[in-house]
Amino acid sequence: MSYDRYEILYLLRNAPAQTLDTNDHESGSSANNAFTECLNWARKHWRSVQIKKLSSYPYNSEIRRSDQTFCSVCLENFEFKQTVRKLGCSHEFHSQCVDKWLILKPTCPLCRAPL
Ligand SMILES: [Zn+2]
Ligand SMILES: [Zn+2]
Numbered sequence: 001m002s003y004d005r006y007e008i009l010y011l012l013r014n015a016p017a018q019t020l021d022t023n024d025h026e027s028g029s030s031a032n033n034a035f036t037e038c039l040n041w042a043r044k045h046w047r048s049v050q051i052k053k054l055s056s057y058p059y060n061s062e063i064r065r066s067d068q069t070f071c072s073v074c075l076e077n078f079e080f081k082q083t084v085r086k087l088g089c090s091h092e093f094h095s096q097c098v099d100k101w102l103i104l105k106p107t108c109p110l111c112r113a114p115l
Contacts, residue, residue, distance in 0.1 A: 047106050050102075051085075054085055054087060054115070056095045057084055058084070061078075068092045071093045071097050072093060072110050073094065074097050082094060083096070085099065088108075089108045089110075089111050089113035091109075091111060
């Protein structure tokens with residue numbers, strides 16, 4: 001069986017989140033490699049769509065939205081006008097830092113809450 005990438009996306013589009021968030025199958029037999037590759041691609045695509053749905057805002061210390069003043073991924077302080085991404089667990093990170101993380105692992109880097 002061979003799958004077209006878009007066919008996979010179509011199949012997965014309405015799949016429940018857990019289907020795509022279960023363990024990444026790193027190994028897998030060679031026969032399944034093409035499928036796994038497609039599935040991983042679809043997962044990443046799906047995650048990037050989910051990531052775009054998360055809220056983000058330009059940081060402004062004058063209008064504090066939370067007590068967090070730095071990004072736990074790079075450990076740098078949030079600077080004025082940097083884009084801050086707020087996850088569902090209300091932890092905040094630089095969007096450029098956390099987006100890269102979320103593509104690989106759809107959980108909060110701090111508390112591991114799912115996206
Ligand atoms: Zn950062
Ligand atoms: Zn969190």
